[in-house]
Amino acid sequence: MVSIFQILLLILGVARFFIFAHFIMSWLIRFEVLNIRQQFVGQVWYTLERILDPLYSRIRRFMPDLGGIDLSPIVALIGIEILRILLINNAATFL
Structure with a gap:
C-alpha cells in the first residue's frame, strides 16, 4: 500500500511540473523569447496544451x-497541493 501512496505523490508531482512548464512557456512565448514556429518549441507547447487542456x-x-x-x-x-496535503495527512491509511 505504501507504493500506491508513493505513486499518487509521483503523479501529483509530474502534474505540477507540467503546469509549471506550461505556465513558464506561455510567458516566454507571450514576450517573444520563444518562438512557437520552431519545431521543438512547437512540439513541446502543443503537447502540453493537449495534456492540460482537459x-x-x-x-x-x-x-x-x-x-x-x-x-x-x-x-x-x-487543487494539486490540496490533494497532496490530504494524501500526506492520511498516509496512515496506506500503511
Missing part, C-alpha cells in the same frame, strides 16, 4: 470571465 477547460467552466487573464493554472496548482 483539466483547464473543466476549471474554466466554474471561473468567472476575467478578460484576458487565465487563472486556471493557479487553481489547478492549488
